[in-house]
Amino acid sequence: MKKSNPLFIYDDALLRYKFHQDHPFNQQRLKMTVELLQTWGMLPDSQILAPVAATEEQLLLNHTSEYVKAVQQAGHGNPDTKEFEVFGLGTEDTPIFAGMHEASSLNVGGSILIGDKVMTGEIEHGINFAGGLHHAFPGRASGFCIYNDVSVLIHHLVREYQAKVLYIDTDAHHGDGVETSFYDSPDVMTVSIHETGRYLFPGTGFVTDRGKGSGYGYAVNIPLDAFTEDESWQDAFVQVMERVLNFFKPDVIVSQHGCDAHWFDPLTHLSITMDTYRKIPQWIHEWAHAHTDGRWIALGGGGYDIWRVVPRAWSMVWMAMNDLPVEDREMPKDWLEKWQARASVQMPASLFDREGWFKPIPRRKEIEQKNRQTVAQILRFFP
Amino acid sequence: MKVRQIMSQRYAVIHPDDTLQQARTVMLTRNVRHLLAIDREDRLAGLVSDRDIREVYPSSLESPDQHQEIIRVPVHQFMSKMVITIHPDDDIEEAALLLYENNIGSLPVIEGEEIVGIVTMKDILYALIELTGLHTHGSTIKVEVPNRPGVLADIAEVFKKHGMCINSVMTSISGPLNRRLNFRVDTINPRQVVREIEEKGYQVVWPPKEGFYEKE
Ligand SMILES: [Zn+2]
Ligand SMILES: [Zn+2]
Numbered sequence: 001m002k003k004s005n006p007l008f009i010y011d012d013a014l015l016r017y018k019f020h021q022d023h024p025f026n027q028q029r030l031k032m033t034v035e036l037l038q039t040w041g042m043l044p045d046s047q048i049l050a051p052v053a054a055t056e057e058q059l060l061l062n063h064t065s066e067y068v069k070a071v072q073q074a075g076h077g078n079p080d081t082k083e084f085e086v087f088g089l090g091t092e093d094t095p096i097f098a099g100m101h102e103a104s105s106l107n108v109g110g111s112i113l114i115g116d117k118v119m120t121g122e123i124e125h126g127i128n129f130a131g132g133l134h135h136a137f138p139g140r141a142s143g144f145c146i147y148n149d150v151s152v153l154i155h156h157l158v159r160e161y162q163a164k165v166l167y168i169d170t171d172a173h174h175g176d177g178v179e180t181s182f183y184d185s186p187d188v189m190t191v192s193i194h195e196t197g198r199y200l201f202p203g204t205g206f207v208t209d210r211g212k213g214s215g216y217g218y219a220v221n222i223p224l225d226a227f228t229e230d231e232s233w234q235d236a237f238v239q240v241m242e243r244v245l246n247f248f249k250p251d252v253i254v255s256q257h258g259c260d261a262h263w264f265d266p267l268t269h270l271s272i273t274m275d276t277y278r279k280i281p282q283w284i285h286e287w288a289h290a291h292t293d294g295r296w297i298a299l300g301g302g303g304y305d306i307w308r309v310v311p312r313a314w315s316m317v318w319m320a321m322n323d324l325p326v327e328d329r330e331m332p333k334d335w336l337e338k339w340q341a342r343a344s345v346q347m348p349a350s351l352f353d354r355e356g357w358f359k360p361i362p363r364r365k366e367i368e369q370k371n372r373q374t375v376a377q378i379l380r381f382f383p
Numbered sequence: 384m385k386v387r388q389i390m391s392q393r394y395a396v397i398h399p400d401d402t403l404q405q406a407r408t409v410m411l412t413r414n415v416r417h418l419l420a421i422d423r424e425d426r427l428a429g430l431v432s433d434r435d436i437r438e439v440y441p442s443s444l445e446s447p448d449q450h451q452e453i454i455r456v457p458v459h460q461f462m463s464k465m466v467i468t469i470h471p472d473d474d475i476e477e478a479a480l481l482l483y484e485n486n487i488g489s490l491p492v493i494e495g496e497e498i499v500g501i502v503t504m505k506d507i508l509y510a511l512i513e514l515t516g517l518h519t520h521g522s523t524i525k526v527e528v529p530n531r532p533g534v535l536a537d538i539a540e541v542f543k544k545h546g547m548c549i550n551s552v553m554t555s556i557s558g559p560l561n562r563r564l565n566f567r568v569d570t571i572n573p574r575q576v577v578r579e580i581e582e583k584g585y586q587v588v589w590p591p592k593e594g595f596y597e598k599e
Pocket of ligand 2: 124
């Protein structure tokens with residue numbers, strides 16, 4: 001039976017996940033990505049699917065009932081912030097906003113919806129860019145993330161389908177929330193490649209963090225130096241992933257596509273370009289066909305330069321997923337004009353980054369050498 | 384933090400009249416690098432380190448006879464008798480300085496007449512990691528500041544204003560007039576606090592300036 005084309009979760013209601021006007025986490029980027037793909041004729045309505053909110057029962061697969069209650073109460077009425085602080089709510093990172101429980105449940109529901117369609121064989125691949133909120137913990141919000149849609153989704157996949165899940169996290173920050181959820185589980189292998197926690201939030205995800213108990217060996221961390229750049233990043237990622245796929249036999253791949261490792265991103269310093277964001281989804285797509293019968297669930301994540309980075313990077317995930325040729329092209333004029341009018345910076349006119357946009361890194365050789373050493377250390381842990 | 388909190392109470396002992404071979408065996412079986420040599424009155428007579436053992440232990444070049452003779456050398460002949468000790472209520476900074484300045488690996492902990500434990504370089508390292516907050520989480524912010532009163536409070540004020548928890552702070556000396564402050568702060572987005580610290584006239588060394596790597 002031929003499976004349907006990939007599905008893309010979108011609904012304007014997803015834009016309600018909004019802390020405030022000046023907050024760096026801005027879901028306008030979802031709308032920008034959708035409109036970009038539509039302008040290019042790559043996203044017909046038949047491939048767009050509106051999310052359904054996750055049920056409370058589903059949230060409880062990963063979150064404590066006290067926490068879910070706190071999120072519900074915080075989002076309704078006039079809360080005393082102090083009371084919510086223990087839950088990480090009402091902080092500068094994760095301010096309280098009206099209807100935050102409902103908005104967050106919708107993110108989670110989108111990820112589960114794609115998960116079900118992939119596991120029942122209706123589709124091979126699908127995307128929920130509103131998901132990928134990898135920092136949230138069972139009882140605490142963290143790093144702009146309220147509910148951890150990734151952890152809820154993976155718990156759901158394990159419970160409903162007895163699936164072995166490979167989670168690949170290419171966000172610039174360590175995927176700490178997801179790793180913690182499955183740290184002692186041999187059914188879920190988590191791989192996170194990120195800027196080293198020595199400096200960058202959340203400050204975890206070191207080479208020696210490999211899982212615990214029967215889950216030992218099923219967590220992999222690739223902490224890279226600041227200013228790593230494309231070549232060294234790609235070398236590290238591919239080398240480790242080849243060993244991971246050799247070691248673990250997953251039924252499905254869940255990938256997190258935070259694109260905050262780009263040069264332009266204001267919160268991180270890995271200095272990679274669109275070249276890497278073009279290759280990541282192509283590699284994962286290949287791995288899915290080679291190892292999981294095509295089963296692949298792609299999610300969003302970080303990405304704080306919404307003008308210059310996110311729509312370009314995410315459109316390439318969709319292109320790769322749909323076997324569309326990913327080549328350099330001009331950004332559509334109408335789309336560019338519309339968003340440039342609101343943008344705070346000059347938006348790029350091409351899909352790829354061009355030669356000469358960035359300054360050369362002075363300590364490149366040293367950084368490459370350190371990263372090679374990190375990878376060698378990781379590979380030594382594999383049987 | 385006091386020595387009492389980090390010392391090990393399960394130290395390994397040897398008698399000054401025991402032999403080199405016995406000392407070596409105790410060290411290997413107990414998996415320690417220091418032995419307290421204790422006399423019949425339970426008083427500290429000396430300290431034997433793995434370095435002492437290595438220095439006197441016969442090499443494979445020696446004849447079997449010589450070998451037998453050397454391994455029977457009594458402990459009191461090669462142990463250090465000028466032992467530097469510490470009190471359990473001393474600060475661990477004091478212990479760290481004693482180890483550093485005397486180039487030694489451990490300090491017996493003595494309370495009155497009684498031996499109550501041992502503190503090693505490894506214990507100090509663990510304690511310093513705890514104290515400096517090297518293991519804590521968050522975003523790192525490094526600030527170069529002049530060494531004058533009120534600087535730390537001035538910067539801490541910024542974090543307070545933004546409701547951000549400082550998970551740890553470490554100071555290092557950075558030239559005769561300057562200090563380098565190393566904060567671990569509980570936020571994914573330190574941009575605004577960095578801006579405000581800079582507005583107060585301090586030099587933020589990490590994170591790098593926004594857009595500093597973009598070509599004009
Ligand atoms: Zn991130
Ligand atoms: Zn495919």
